[in-house]
Amino acid sequence: MRWSADGPVLRWRDGRSSALPWGKRVAFGVAGDGVRVCVGARGHDCPVRAAVPGRSTGARCEECARLDRAHSVAADTIADDPRPYRVYLAWFGPGMAKVGITAAERGPARLLEQGAVCFSWLGTGPLMAARxxxxxxxxxxGIPDRIPYALKRAVRAALPAAAAERAAELRDLHGRATALAGWPDSLERAPFRPVDHLTAFGLAGLPAPAGAVSELVAGGGVSGELVAAAGPDLHLATGSGSGGGVVVLDTRLMTGWGLGPWPGGNDGITLPVREFKEAPGVQDGLF
Incomplete structure (x- = not known):
């Protein structure tokens, strides 16, 4: 899944795209005799078409994963990228803020891909200065550079209603960050200007999800109405059946599978679902 100016889009291997407006019915079945195959690295197919685990969000075999990270800014394997980079603070829910960097030319795409509910730029400069x-x-x-997706999902239905309240924690962190000594001289600082993605993600009034799909399996499938999306996640109203209600589908679990039409008539889900044992907003004992 990718984020365009008009919202989330599913990109298929053959280059086609499927827009995902709110209310769209998302339905597919997994090939009954299918095996999940490695998606390769850096635009190249896996040479051995290796099988990969259903719960892997990377959908790459060990060798392709190594090759992919060998040319990754996130993995600190590239130090001579001449492009300008931006440092940002991102907020995903109460007590969940992180710091990160992204190429300036990408704009807010990285924040949408991560499911950041609110963010603000900190500064722009060369890659190593940003790092x-x-x-x-x-x-x-003590600001982390990663927030687990399980934590992000658990609080989306219980976020503060006011944009100012959602930005309050970032405002404090931005002020504390800019007061620090030791910033690189080549990094141009940015004022605090929060950008809120609650509407872009469709999270206002979001129903609490029953759980999240843990993996795709051969012969399984899902059909439901898209009620929200954040980062790689689709929130689908699936109706009755196992994990009925609103279920979160991490679209990264779809890559590498052969998909076809939903075999059932009504909306539903026949995939393994990990139920939320605590109400969204509780960060301990999620599953």
Missing amino acids: RTEELLRAAL
Whole structure:
């Protein structure tokens, strides 16, 4: 799944795209005799078409995963990228803020892909200056550079209603960050200007999800109405059946599978679902 100016889009292997407006019926079945195959690396197919586990969000075999990360800014394997980079603070829910970097030319795409409910830029500069600033904030303020998706999903239906309240934690962190000594001289600082994605994600009034799809399986499938999307996740109203109600589908679990039409008539789900044992908003004991 990718995010366009008009919202989330599913990109298929043959280059086609499927827009995902709210209310759209998302329905597919997994080939009954299918095996999930490695998606390859850097635009190339896996040479051995290796089988990969159903619960893997990367959908790559060990060798292709190594090749993919060998050319990754996120993995710190590229140090000479001449493009300008931006440092950002992102907020996903109460107590869930992170620091990160993204290529300036990508704009807010990285934040949409991560499911950031609110974010603000911290500054722009060369890659290594952006990386040093990220490390400075992690060390001095204890801000992580990763938030587990399970935590993000659990609080989406219980976010503060007011945009100012959603931005309050970032405002405090931005102020503390800019007050630190040791920023690289080559990084141009940015003022606090929060950008809110609650409407873009369709999270206002979001029903609490029953759980999340843990993996796709051969012969299974899902059909439901799209009520929200954030990062790689689709929130689908699936009706009755196992895991009925609103279920979260991480679209990264779809890659590598052969998909076809939904075999059933009514909306439903025949995939393994990990139920939320606590109400969204509780960050301990999610499953």
